[in-house]
Amino acid sequence: MKELVREKIIQVARKVKEDIDKGMFPELVYPPNSKANIKFLEEKGYLFEPKSFSTISGDRVKSLRTLSGVLYGLSRALDHLENGLTMTKRDFYYLHKVQKFKGTLFPKEQRETDARIILMELLLGMPREAFSITSDPRGWIYGDIELIDRSGRLIKANEVGEMGYSVPPRPENITFKRIGVKAVVAIEKVGPAKNMIELGIPEEKKIGIAILQGQASRNMRRFLRMLSDEGVPIAVLTDLSPWSLRIAATVVYNSINSAHVDGLAVPEARFIGIKTDDVEEGFFSDYKFALEPLTQMDYKAAEDNRHLPNLQAPIWQKENNWFLEKKMKAELEIFKAMSPSAKDLKKLYVEYLSMKLEEALGISI
Amino acid sequence: MKELVREKIIQVARKVKEDIDKGMFPELVYPPNSKANIKFLEEKGYLFEPKSFSTISGDRVKSLRTLSGVLYGLSRALDHLENGLTMTKRDFYYLHKVQKFKGTLFPKEQRETDARIILMELLLGMPREAFSITSDPRGWIYGDIELIDRSGRLIKANEVGEMGYSVPPRPENITFKRIGVKAVVAIEKVGPAKNMIELGIPEEKKIGIAILQGQASRNMRRFLRMLSDEGVPIAVLTDLSPWSLRIAATVVYNSINSAHVDGLAVPEARFIGIKTDDVEEGFFSDYKFALEPLTQMDYKAAEDNRHLPNLQAPIWQKENNWFLEKKMKAELEIFKAMSPSAKDLKKLYVEYLSMKLEEALGISI
């Protein structure tokens, strides 16, 4: 991997050198992450299929600034890569805050350097994590999964603490040693996920619990994809809210913002709820009083959802229309409203998961 | 611990029963977390020293609602405790969303039940974590530290992944097995902390790195206090910003919001920067161009800092006045602006940490 990145970077720099040495203003060609280059397939999620290309040219100041910025970014990425270091977007921004760049590359705002990171992704055709730019990690995996991490150590994801294993910013560095779970359930919220762990459900039912803690981070999506590539069935369990639809769809299809990055979608993953049917006539139908009203922000999100490419399939739009009509949402904590006494909670979780995993993935637990 | 909590809860309920059986409206007395009951000592941080007391009485509707709410909350807490389950504040809110509570305890907003949690803390004289109400955990510890967690497993904090060990919501369940670090540096931001780990500084210099990821969470503060109680020197490394001053001071002194909860302050911890002296004439003095301007929100925070009890000591106010005067801040990423090439980064980190740990804690690394 590292070698590939390095080669790519050198290739870009060499192209610039050649142009200049020929007495030409250098040019770099890349496929922009524009609508035209992004396809959406229900069975694959977002796909980046370059058809049109843009040019960064050294013949105008504005474009030249971009060109030199990209080259500087690539040189820093290579440097970090070779020294085994990562950087955050903020780090990348600070790498430009250098005295000698006053008047040239010294940035006014982080937005400038962030835009350059995407350009680098497009130029190299690689996710930014490949060239050392990572985000704060978010999310855990708990369950009977053994893996070898960056350091080469063996890690058992149910023996490293009560939250499980902290999925690192670059899961690419991980290799799986042994996977003892029938499926992994990716759960939006920490509370219910933690309760399932506390109730011993992963051990008893041989499932893994991935805790997303809100919108799934890139590292978590990548990690789930890697599990999926290993043949692990993935289920997604979220609130029933306009935001949670997006969370689920992002896991399954990737998101429009990172549509140009491969390997972030898990098209085989299945959304197992909470669904409107569960609320209207299914599992939670006697507990409508525990629904929450949509806030204005929620409602606005539902309206926006009508136009998101990855929510166009009828199954998603059906869910979304329910928000617009009922102006309500259901949260995973609704299990608590169903079972004020802890004794019943495990039964409810297991019942729900059994039903849903069977239904969505054909797995019995 | 669990037994103590259980006993306390039963004691409260029994008091209510006795009052009622005597034909009296029941009353519960507790020390409110009002200013009068909170003391601030530079050497200890916030102290909860009840002098005045309030009464929840069953003789008026409003107060009776509180009384019954607290009893219900206690009954749920006991239930969760005995079933080995935790709950979030949101869970606690949903525990009240029960059909039969319509018109009585059914809450309009989570604020209502959140307020009741604090009341329960005050009544029992215990942090909410003791009676099962936990928050989403945040923060990691990396370094040569061996501990035994809730499950009874041995965990080595430098062998559980590249982020280290995810500090759990209730670190009270942890016991330390072996501590091989000279000190622990608690770092506000993930990026620099991760770089130090990547550069092998914890192993080489025998220090632990605690990653706060922003404001220190209750679990992290509790964990640091536990380390401190084990004799580990704690250093706090943050940005130089109005918010970061609060982060540092909260680690050292606890915060006003949780002032009634014991064990969250680490008075022996030392703030090691970034400090104004470092910027004005010290380590970063040649890099003033890489400072960031304060935003309006930042400036407002600095103005508010002038009145925070835990920032009254001259050393803090000196730092804070600098913001008001210069309207600038310095971020930990400034190390990147000093060393655009990764080679120098380790040297800079080590130099800075050596100097600061020596200066603040008398520790040579």
Add this chain to the structure above:
Amino acid sequence: MYPSWSSPLRGGRNLRRERIEEISAADFFYRNRAIAGFDNPVRATYTIVRELVENSLDAAEEAGVPPKIMITMDRVERRENGSDLMRISIRDNGIGLSADEIPRAFGKVFTSSKYRLIQSRGTFGLGGTMALLYGQITTNRPFTISSAKKGDYINRMTMMIDVQKNEPIVIKREVLGIAERSFTAVESYFEGSYARAKRKIIDYLYQTAIVVPYADIMFVDPDGVVFLFPRSTDEMPPRPKESLFHPKGVDLELLQRLIRASRANTVKGFLKTSFQRIGDKTADEVLAIAGIPADKKLRDLRKEEIEALYNALRSYDKFMAPDHTVLSPLGKKLLEEGIKKELRPDFVYAVQRPPSVYEGHPFIVETAIAYGGDIKPAGEIQLYRFANRIPLLYDTTADVSYQVAKGINWSNYGIRSLEEEPIALFFHIVSTKIPFKTVGKEYIAAVPEVEREVELGFRTCARELKLYLYRIRRKESLAKRAFLFRRFYEIVAECVEDITGERPSVETLLKMRFGDLYEGAGEGEDNSGGEEG
């Protein structure tokens, strides 16, 4: 709307080429009708109704009888440009006019130049004559006045106004028999537009019906719809008295006119008879300041002396506050009457504040608050404003009373939100000089003295409302309380049992404490159940 030719009074000196003509008052109005509220057909339609109605109200009050007014408006000819040829006729039971008086009263723009002070309906008011003049110049048709005093012959005159001369032209005069009661009826054509003026007109009549509850008003609109505002009482407020001017309220020009009109011999006599609040002592002191001998003959006063007298009056600071008996407020009873009549509230309370003074002008504020009935929550403050018994319809939010209402913390009076509860506020100010903020005369300026009176007025009413709300709410809440106690203690009992395994005897406690009320505590859902401590 009109060419600059109608900017009439350029005192330029281009005398060389032009004929100069003096301008009459009528002509002035013709040329500046915009400032009198006749700037477009919509506004003119409204202004005509308003001017004629006020004219009729004045006439009836003058006669001392409760006004009975009938207005009819027709569309005679629809025109394309949206302003139609309209006819309005209005008939009142006011003091009738003799054959001599009719042309003078309606046939020229004039003024009553009395040298005394009295409260009057103080709109920008140009009176009915201006309305008729507007009709004439937009249609070229004459108007008709019929009138008689009770028992006299009825005179019916068809007239126009010679605008340039400001003279009535009587085109036809008929005598129609003996009148059984005094009345005046006016009929006039004008170019107007009813559709867009309708809301304004109805609003105006409706609010007039509130503040003149002893008036019977009927309006038949051009679509044949009849609006009735029947009187609810025959009682009328006492007529305002006339009084002399307060010395602080005059300017030099007025002072000279008073001197000319006076029959006094000496200056001192003049001061004592032409002004209120000037007796022997005060007159002497004022004259001493002016340096004029007390027995100076009034006719001998030189111009410089008049000026000195004027300055003395202005600088003298020991005059007593002006006489307020010239004011004629509506009174608590009539105001409540008017509100009840039109809004049928569950509760109403009005208060008349004692007389007060600003800048030398006496004024009285009346306020009222009404609750429930036809009043529905409106999402905004419902505030009715009146000045000298005339409704103020526009710019409510700029009015001092609105500001005061906004500033009061209504929760102190058991009102969660003025906007969201069925509450209407009323504010009436009477004064010889209403402190309007603008020429438009639609809202009252925030004069501190007025502000204070409005606030005290509103607060007095609010206290009464609070008592009312407390009484109706208390009854509901007692039953609710027992019911809630039972429910909450049920939870307490369950939880205590859950924790300790033993159930406390809550039933005994509640029976002991509530007795029968507990037994009878009704069912009924309630989602609030009190607030967290």
Add this chain to the structure above:
Amino acid sequence: MYPSWSSPLRGGRNLRRERIEEISAADFFYRNRAIAGFDNPVRATYTIVRELVENSLDAAEEAGVPPKIMITMDRVERRENGSDLMRISIRDNGIGLSADEIPRAFGKVFTSSKYRLIQSRGTFGLGGTMALLYGQITTNRPFTISSAKKGDYINRMTMMIDVQKNEPIVIKREVLGIAERSFTAVESYFEGSYARAKRKIIDYLYQTAIVVPYADIMFVDPDGVVFLFPRSTDEMPPRPKESLFHPKGVDLELLQRLIRASRANTVKGFLKTSFQRIGDKTADEVLAIAGIPADKKLRDLRKEEIEALYNALRSYDKFMAPDHTVLSPLGKKLLEEGIKKELRPDFVYAVQRPPSVYEGHPFIVETAIAYGGDIKPAGEIQLYRFANRIPLLYDTTADVSYQVAKGINWSNYGIRSLEEEPIALFFHIVSTKIPFKTVGKEYIAAVPEVEREVELGFRTCARELKLYLYRIRRKESLAKRAFLFRRFYEIVAECVEDITGERPSVETLLKMRFGDLYEGAGEGEDNSGGEEG
């Protein structure tokens, strides 16, 4: 300020007890001085200056000479209540007055009742007479007029106005020798307050100096400070012509007056001689619509026929657009002159739009844009507005020109922010009927036709400004570009070397491409350096 007594024209019918008096035009103003701008000492002080200055400007333009006006204001006596006894004197070089003319011109409120159309300074304007009347009623002192035509005797008259009769009273008349040139000088006392009116007055004079660049104005204020606004040119715009009314611009009353004033025999003759745009054919068509024979004697027209004629004129829709030669715009050159004189900008461009028409009234819009010089960025749009050569000082943001300026995307013209750059806009409209939005006459309504002209005017000026800015900026940017290229290519070279180990020959590239310019590329810091793609 004044008791309701001054609400004079209640057309009430309370004849029984009161003496009725007809009111003169002067009396009307006395009673309603607020609407003429005399409602308080501060505003009155400003209005007096304004009325007298405009009077003088008119007089000089009438005489066909560039105006030269000298104003002196003193504080004669300081009074406690903040309004002092003031004296104003103003002298102009306008057309002088004969002994007969002086009392008529200044001693009564009057109008020029010409039956023709001409552009005039269209303030609400009551002329100098009202200013003098105000002085009289607040001080009781006479005013003095001195005047003469060149070569005649100078007459100096001390006068007052009999307000009730609207008659001049000449108190003293002096003859002072032969005048070397025509002039008029006015001296008057009034109660006023300079301190708070000062900014308004100076603003007014300053903006007048812009729009009347051929006027010499000098103002000595009560503190002895001298404000000089010298003329920058002797050239004057052509005098506006008089013309007949356009048939769409008359109402019934005016039609009748025109009929009365006409010397034509037949109705057709009347139409052709009293209106513009009516020839044989049009007259016939109009009369056919009205159903009046063309040879009908004018004197025989009955009332109904006049009305029919009026309706025919209104409904006939084939009149040509009104004559615009009555208008007298300032012209591109004079407007630029005025702006240069007072603002000394680095750039100015004015444009006079072709004549246009709204609602039957002709108008011409002139606009200008100035940049730099004394103009500094102000954080708000700097917009100077004039109507018929009079500055409009207030309510800028409500004006159509402000709205238009706001609506234009100035970045298309190379202007990042109108508020933050040293730019001033100018807007002048001349019309026989300025479309003011309110009685206050401070801002122009958003009439679509006017809006369009203003926008086209601003855009034309903006295009010129863009060219100017482009020229000055281009020079700067060429050098900057070469400098930036050198710096960026240095980074490119270093990074490529860092990655590949080999340095590209950027120097050769740059030399090849930029030649000497590259060599000479200056230093100089720049923090922007272009934007990210």
